[in-house]
Amino acid sequence: MRTPLKIVLVGLPGSGKSSLGKQLAKQLNFVFIDLDHLIEQETGKKISEIFAEQGEGSFRELESFYLKKVLDGVEGFVLSTGGGTPCFNDNMDLINEKSVSVYLDVPLEEILRRLSGDQIGKRPLFAGLGQGEVILKLKNLLASREMYYLQSKIKLRGEDISPEMLISELMTFFRN
Numbered sequence: 097m098r099t100p101l102k103i104v105l106v107g108l109p110g111s112g113k114s115s116l117g118k119q120l121a122k123q124l125n126f127v128f129i130d131l132d133h134l135i136e137q138e139t140g141k142k143i144s145e146i147f148a149e150q151g152e153g154s155f156r157e158l159e160s161f162y163l164k165k166v167l168d169g170v171e172g173f174v175l176s177t178g179g180g181t182p183c184f185n186d187n188m189d190l191i192n193e194k195s196v197s198v199y200l201d202v203p204l205e206e207i208l209r210r211l212s213g214d215q216i217g218k219r220p221l222f223a224g225l226g227q228g229e230v231i232l233k234l235k236n237l238l239a240s241r242e243m244y245y246l247q248s249k250i251k252l253r254g255e256d257i258s259p260e261m262l263i264s265e266l267m268t269f270f271r272n
């Protein structure tokens with residue numbers, strides 16, 4: 097595999113971008129960047145506070161700004177985006193121009209299992225929703241976002257996508 101690289105993970109909330117990104121970066125000895133975490137660090141505010149105080153529009157502007165900054169930076173990183181990142185402004189085009197994009201396509205039932213409990217409260221898009229409403233929200237998000245996710249260079253489907261699976265797909269991608 098040609099290294100170093102820029103690897104960007106995309107997918108629905110709960111698909112495992114943040115968790116898998118961290119593990120993948122460790123295995124590849126790359127820098128790990130979580131876009132939400134970076135925004136929180138740079139603004140000194142939680143994502144939920146930005147949504148509540150400034151609205152989603154402001155969050156999307158911040159998200160595009162920091163995405164561009166990371167993509168323009170030095171190679172050798174894994175970037176975990178937020179679920180909406182590829183779907184606003186020209187973000188998906190930029191991601192594909194500057195990196196190897198990977199779509200984590202996890203079945204909705206599995207995402208629903210993962211997003212129960214404390215995980216919902218951390219995600220403003222799901223705040224205050226009951227179980228039935230969460231599945232409806234996920235279905236709606238997938239319907240409107242899949243067209244962006246599917247533009248990814250690598251697509252992985254499964255309930256438990258491991259760093260090893262991803263590394264194997266990356267090697268195939270670069271062989272072809």
Ligand SMILES: Nc1ncnc2c1ncn2[C@@H]1O[C@H](COP(=O)(O)OP(=O)(O)O)[C@@H](O)[C@H]1O
Binds near residue numbers: 107108110112210255
């Ligand atoms: N492969 C997996 N199997 C089971 N649970 C997982 C897996 N990957 C992530 N999770 C759990 O699902 C939740 C959401 O994962 P996270 O990495 O934050 O997703 P994302 O960043 O895509 O929203 C977390 O509680 C995490 O521990």
Ligand SMILES: O=C(O)C1=C[C@@H](OP(=O)(O)O)[C@@H](O)[C@H](O)C1
Binds near residue numbers: 110178
């Ligand atoms: O899907 C979305 O629009 C969002 C997903 C979140 O990230 P995760 O996908 O890591 O939950 C975070 O960026 C923000 O709450 C908005």
Ligand SMILES: [Mg+2]
Binds near residue numbers: 113115132177178
């Ligand atoms: Mg995340």
